[in-house]
Every structure is written in C-alpha cells, then in structure tokens.
Amino acid sequence: MILPDPAQCSSELLASLAASIKEFGEFASETAKHIADGDLPRDQLDRITKEGQEAVEAILAMMKLARVTHEAQYGPRPSACGGRK
Numbered sequence: 001m002i003l004p005d006p007a008q009c010s011s012e013l014l015a016s017l018a019a020s021i022k023e024f025g026e027f028a029s030e031t032a033k034h035i036a037d038g039d040l041p042r043d044q045l046d047r048i049t050k051e052g053q054e055a056v057e058a059i060l061a062m063m064k065l066a067r068v069t070h071e072a073q074y075g076p077r078p079s080a081c082g083g084r085k
Helices: 010-035 042-074
Strands: none
Touching (some): 010 042
16 A cells, blocks of 8 residues: 655645545535435436545545645554554
8 A cells, every 4th residue: 555645844734634624515416406305216326426435535545645734744553552562
C-alpha cells in the first residue's frame, strides 16, 4: 500500500478536508433528489452508490493525509501490544 506524502502545510490538510465535505455534499444532494418521491429505480440507486463511494474515498484520503502528516511530525504510533510479540 502506497501512502501519500505528508502535508507540507496546513492548507493541504484544509484542501483535503474541503474536498471531502464537497463530495459528501454532492452525495447528500443526489440522495435527497432521488429519494424524495419514495421511488428508487436501479439507475438512481447506482447514482447514490457512486456518489457515496466518492464521498467515502475523499474522507479516507483526508484521514490518510492527516495520519501520515502526524507521523512525519511525531513518529509512528506505538503498536497496541506495546512492541511485544
């Protein structure tokens, strides 16, 4: 698995956060439009699924960027077992 480079400044983290919020907004808008009448044919379900997946991917990308940025600043998080095998 290839991790992204750490953010070089807070604006990269903010841009990633804004992108995830934008994707979630698009998902919410599409979903609201398609469920308003209570009828949900396959093409509308597919659109909701696509928008939802894009939102999840944007959120996960932001979380990864935050994690690698933190680790670049403070080092990796200790293992849950305290380093013991």
